[in-house]
Amino acid sequence: MTFLSPQDIQAVLLSVRVAVTATLISAPLGFAVAYVFVYLRFPGKSVLEGVINLPLVLPPVVVGYLLLIILGRQGILGPLLERLGIQVVFTLKGAVVASVVVGFPLLVRSIRIGMETIDRDYIRAARTLGAGWFDSLFTVVLPLSGRALVAGMSLMFARSLGEFGATIVLAGNIPGVTQTIPLSIYDYTNTPGGDRNAMVLCLVSVVLSFGVLMVSEASARSLKKGRNP
Amino acid sequence: MNLSVAISMTRGAFNLTADVRVTGNRIGVFGPSGSGKSTLMLALAGLERPDSGRIVLDGRTLFDSEKKIHVPPEKRRIGVVFQHTHLFPHMSVKRNLFYGYRRIPAADRKIVPGALIEVLGLGDLLDRNVSGLSGGERQRVALGRTVLASPRLILMDEPLTGLDRDLKYQIIPYLKKVLDEFCIPMMFISHSMKEMRLMTEEVLVFSKGRVDECLSIEDLARRNMATGDRSYANLISVNDPKPRNGLWQYAWGKNTLVLTEPGRTGGNMFELSAKDIMLFKRHPEASSARNLLTCTVTGTFVVGNRLGVELDCSGEKLVCQIVPEAAGELDIEHGKQVVAAIKATAFERVF
Numbered sequence: 001m002t003f004l005s006p007q008d009i010q011a012v013l014l015s016v017r018v019a020v021t022a023t024l025i026s027a028p029l030g031f032a033v034a035y036v037f038v039y040l041r042f043p044g045k046s047v048l049e050g051v052i053n054l055p056l057v058l059p060p061v062v063v064g065y066l067l068l069i070i071l072g073r074q075g076i077l078g079p080l081l082e083r084l085g086i087q088v089v090f091t092l093k094g095a096v097v098a099s100v101v102v103g104f105p106l107l108v109r110s111i112r113i114g115m116e117t118i119d120r121d122y123i124r125a126a127r128t129l130g131a132g133w134f135d136s137l138f139t140v141v142l143p144l145s146g147r148a149l150v151a152g153m154s155l156m157f158a159r160s161l162g163e164f165g166a167t168i169v170l171a172g173n174i175p176g177v178t179q180t181i182p183l184s185i186y187d188y189t190n191t192p193g194g195d196r197n198a199m200v201l202c203l204v205s206v207v208l209s210f211g212v213l214m215v216s217e218a219s220a221r222s223l224k225k226g227r228n229p
Numbered sequence: 230m231n232l233s234v235a236i237s238m239t240r241g242a243f244n245l246t247a248d249v250r251v252t253g254n255r256i257g258v259f260g261p262s263g264s265g266k267s268t269l270m271l272a273l274a275g276l277e278r279p280d281s282g283r284i285v286l287d288g289r290t291l292f293d294s295e296k297k298i299h300v301p302p303e304k305r306r307i308g309v310v311f312q313h314t315h316l317f318p319h320m321s322v323k324r325n326l327f328y329g330y331r332r333i334p335a336a337d338r339k340i341v342p343g344a345l346i347e348v349l350g351l352g353d354l355l356d357r358n359v360s361g362l363s364g365g366e367r368q369r370v371a372l373g374r375t376v377l378a379s380p381r382l383i384l385m386d387e388p389l390t391g392l393d394r395d396l397k398y399q400i401i402p403y404l405k406k407v408l409d410e411f412c413i414p415m416m417f418i419s420h421s422m423k424e425m426r427l428m429t430e431e432v433l434v435f436s437k438g439r440v441d442e443c444l445s446i447e448d449l450a451r452r453n454m455a456t457g458d459r460s461y462a463n464l465i466s467v468n469d470p471k472p473r474n475g476l477w478q479y480a481w482g483k484n485t486l487v488l489t490e491p492g493r494t495g496g497n498m499f500e501l502s503a504k505d506i507m508l509f510k511r512h513p514e515a516s517s518a519r520n521l522l523t524c525t526v527t528g529t530f531v532v533g534n535r536l537g538v539e540l541d542c543s544g545e546k547l548v549c550q551i552v553p554e555a556a557g558e559l560d561i562e563h564g565k566q567v568v569a570a571i572k573a574t575a576f577e578r579v580f
Contacts, residue, residue, distance in 0.1 A: 121311060121313070124276050124302075124309075125309070125311060126328070127276065128275075128276070128303075128305075128307065128375075129332060129375070129378050130303045130333055131328070132301070133301075135303075143319045144319060
């Protein structure tokens with residue numbers, strides 16, 4: 001194929017796989033964390049908020065390096081991961097972990113903004129109608145934060161597609177294993193005569209990101225439609 | 230219903246203390262805004278936890294600070310009709326209605342949904358989305374949703390506030406019909422004396438975060454005769470409206486009343502202030518007042534410098550307000566016959 005080389009196709013598929021996995025893993029977790037931030041009060045809450053939001057302001061390379069220190073073979077959790085037979089560094093798992101950590105604050109922020117607009121009296125009404133806490137969470141809070149969840153997931157997906165700094169440090173740049181679109185573009189720009197291939201991958205990136213935006217807009221609209229016909 | 234509440238709670242600068250025991254089925258909670266009525270409701274429903282005390286409903290302890298009992302709201306089976314309805318915006322009318330119904334064991338479902346939907350006139354709304362409903366429709370759906378959960382007690386927190394005047398009094402017959410038909414005890418929270426009079430029998434009176442007396446609604450209305458700005462209002466339910474010389478004639482028990490207000494199909498209830506009734510010793514030959522009713526005095530009560538005179542007009546009750554000096558001249562005493570003169574314009578429509 002003249003348009004995309006097999007290696008490029010691999011990079012695109014890897015990117016999509018990393019972004020999808022990272023987004024799906026993070027969504028329930030992000031919802032839970034947003035719920036904790038919005039509805040619960042406990043000591044140390046602001047510290048926890050700071051830790052979750054830190055990757056948003058830290059350079060991604062720093063995040064990658066910190067993850068390496070924690071998850072690497074010589075890292076803090078290294079022996080534990082080794083005993084469980086899990087290798088994170090220089091694998092696809094590493095790319096997913098990097099994306100999760102970097103994109104998570106965006107996801108939580110987005111869900112949280114939506115959740116904060118839910119009138120608490122809806123939850124109270126549900127409780128007096130016999131719904132337990134868990135029940136009200138799934139039948140009231142979750143559907144009412146649906147749009148925010150979709151928005152957060154698309155932000156997270158897009159962020160994962162573009163993740164570079166943390167990924168290259170933690171997962172490396174191994175073609176066919178951890179080389180995603182941005183890493184591949186980086187490689188091409190460092191290779192003489194690679195400009196054309198870089199341009200093609202950039203185009204793919206634009207199309208993918210645009211697609212994500214369209215899907216997110218459409219689902220937000222349909223969620224809104226469900227509420228106000 | 231047998232409810233005993235002895236709680237105290239502090240929220241910021243606000244302090245609520247309640248120590249009451251009520252046994253009726255139509256209880257009002259009356260007091261100005263910010264007096265703690267809603268806080269009491271939240272504590273009863275289990276949505277707020279009092280600092281100390283006990284709440285016992287029909288022998289079941291719902292809260293006891295000493296025994297560390299705090300039954301969560303979903304286990305209390307105390308329904309709440311909120312002022313702003315809080316219908317779930319992401320569900321249809323039908324799903325809203327059945328939200329509570331689906332969550333109670335089949336054995337506890339005392340209400341037949343079809344019957345309730347009919348009483349509330351919700352049949353045509355079931356598939357609608359709640360955002361398209363009018364204020365009155367929303368309130369009816371909210372009431373239906375709460376009743377379908379077969380609560381042991383319904384708390385209504387100013388359910389009529391926010392509805393426009395006409396709508397407000399259209400809802401009241403629905404409320405009463407549902408509560409009577411399905412035998413559900415109720416606590417009705419409001420700052421409106423008129424709503425209280427229409428909905429309740431006994432009233433807990435709140436002031437500045439304290440509640441410690443339970444009065445009959447009639448006593449409360451009479452007590453406000455001297456202080457209230459509207460005096461005592463007689464609520465007069467009439468029927469059978471007929472046009473008569475540009476005015477309207479209604480049947481009030483065995484009496485006939487002539488009013489300027491045109492009649493409506495369905496119910497007709499009017500408010501008549503006790504001070505708009507004039508008493509005569511004998512039947513005046515002619516008078517500008519269109520209504521001259523021969524009544525018997527059945528009792529009197531003093532409030533400040535006014536005297537309330539209870540009258541029996543061919544089986545219907547009326548309270549008239551005069552000053553003690555007039556009572557002397559009229560020889561007001563139990564069993565005495567007097568003539569009450571009421572102008573056709575003195576009646577104000579309730580619904």
